[in-house]
Amino acid sequence: MCFIFKGQPPNRTVLKVTITRILPxxxxxxxxxxxxxxxxxxxxxxNTVLCIxxxxxxxxxxxxxxxxxxxxxxxxxxxxxxxxxxxxxxxTYSIQLYWSPGPVFAAAMVGTIASFLPSLNKKSxxxxxxxxxxxxxxxxxxxHKSIAPDYMFIGVAGILSGLVLVMTKNxxxxxxxxxxxxxxxxxxxxxxxMYILVEWL
Amino acid sequence: xxxENSILILSGTLGAVLAFAVSNKLNQGPVRASAILSLxxxxxFYVFPQLLSPRLTQNIPILFFGGTFIGMPSSRIVSGYRFxxxxxLVFSLFFLHTSNYFEGYGGALGTAASISFLVTFTIYKITxxxxxxxxxxxxxxxxxxxxxxx
Numbered sequence: 001m002c003f004i005f006k007g008q009p010p011n012r013t014v015l016k017v018t019i020t021r022i023l024p025x026x027x028x029x030x031x032x033x034x035x036x037x038x039x040x041x042x043x044x045x046x047n048t049v050l051c052i053x054x055x056x057x058x059x060x061x062x063x064x065x066x067x068x069x070x071x072x073x074x075x076x077x078x079x080x081x082x083x084x085x086x087x088x089x090x091x092t093y094s095i096q097l098y099w100s101p102g103p104v105f106a107a108a109m110v111g112t113i114a115s116f117l118p119s120l121n122k123k124s125x126x127x128x129x130x131x132x133x134x135x136x137x138x139x140x141x142x143x144h145k146s147i148a149p150d151y152m153f154i155g156v157a158g159i160l161s162g163l164v165l166v167m168t169k170n171x172x173x174x175x176x177x178x179x180x181x182x183x184x185x186x187x188x189x190x191x192x193x194m195y196i197l198v199e200w201l
Numbered sequence: 202x203x204x205e206n207s208i209l210i211l212s213g214t215l216g217a218v219l220a221f222a223v224s225n226k227l228n229q230g231p232v233r234a235s236a237i238l239s240l241x242x243x244x245x246f247y248v249f250p251q252l253l254s255p256r257l258t259q260n261i262p263i264l265f266f267g268g269t270f271i272g273m274p275s276s277r278i279v280s281g282y283r284f285x286x287x288x289x290l291v292f293s294l295f296f297l298h299t300s301n302y303f304e305g306y307g308g309a310l311g312t313a314a315s316i317s318f319l320v321t322f323t324i325y326k327i328t329x330x331x332x333x334x335x336x337x338x339x340x341x342x343x344x345x346x347x348x349x350x351x
Contacts, residue, residue: 028315031312032312032316032319035300035316036316038300038302038303039298039299039300041300041302042300042301042302043298049298056316056320059319059320059323059324060316060319060323062323063319063320063322063323101243101247102247102262104239104242104243104262104263105240105243105247107239107266108235108236108237108239108240108243108266109240111232111233111235111236111240112233112237112240114232115229115232115233115236115237116233131232135232135235139307139308139310140307140308141307142307142308143307144304144305144306147306147307148307157307161308172315174274174275174278175315175319176271176272176273176274176288176315177270177271177311177312177313177314177316177318178315179308179311180270180308180309180310180311180312180314180315181315183307183311184306184307184308184309184311184312185308186308187307187308188303188306191306
């Protein structure tokens with residue numbers, strides 16, 4: 001039955017609680033809370049669903065502090081991944097816009113091409129980072145036209161997601177859906193910024 | 202409706218297990234495993250859009266794609282098809298009840314997958330039982346040397 005976290009992560013040390021480690025963790029926790037609260041609002045009248053959702057919320061809250069935090073440096077080098085996230089977003093959005101095969105097909109196509117990039121030069125550390133970052137960008141590019149009306153939005157959402165991806169490099173490793181959560185955070189934040197700009201300017 | 206939902210749940214679970222197998226058993230890496238499998242499924246429904254009902258044609262690729270995210274972790278972190286399968290099942294059930302409020306937002310699938318993973322992770326942590334094997338190890342480790350020699 002022991003099938004999770006059976007191996008110790010590399011370079012694992014006892015880490016002090018600092019703002020740089022807590023902030024990315026909190027960012028993803030807020031994204032999850034936002035997502036669950038939206039479902040709460042939809043099912044406010046159904047008691048059974050509300051009970052299940054409450055359990056889901058409790059389990060999610062309990063799980064967060066149990067996840068491992070890794071200690072790795074090279075923060076500046078990782079900033080190049082932001083460009084890859086934007087690239088992935090723009091490519092997926094373009095395929096969606098001009099070909100319309102559906103968001104899943106577009107993202108899967110860009111992701112498949114991105115997954116072969118490290119094979120071009122196995123010694124390049126930059127290309128080794130590319131598949132994950134481009135795949136994260138694909139999720140940003142999957143946004144519907146009603147949410148992401150132009151490339152400007154995809155660019156802003158991609159940059160925000162890229163920054164969150166760099167910040168969360170040391171947390172949530174090995175957790176399914178990490179890239180999607182980051183992309184969701186970026187798109188939501190970009191939509192919020194655009195909303196404020198439209199309302200205030 | 203029940204049959205359609207069952208097919209959708211199955212596709213999500215299948216996506217998770219297949220992606221985990223391709224990523225770890227065939228050593229293709231998480232991104233390639235998720236992307237290639239999703240490309241095949243989405244491509245199939247793009248070429249044959251009339252094969253199944255519109256609801257299934259629209260939702261099977263989405264749920265399969267979301268399911269593949271669950272199969273992305275390394276086998277060093279998560280090593281068990283049972284855990285991946287249960288998480289895929291939870292994800293499918295969770296996604297079928299997802300709010301329409303965030304429809305069209307990129308990354309919603311991944312967020313649902315992440316929440317499903319955390320839920321299954323907590324259930325596993327709560328229900329985990331210490332095996333008798335552990336007790337044997339402790340006994341062997343802490344027993345007096347004279348006793349072990351006998």
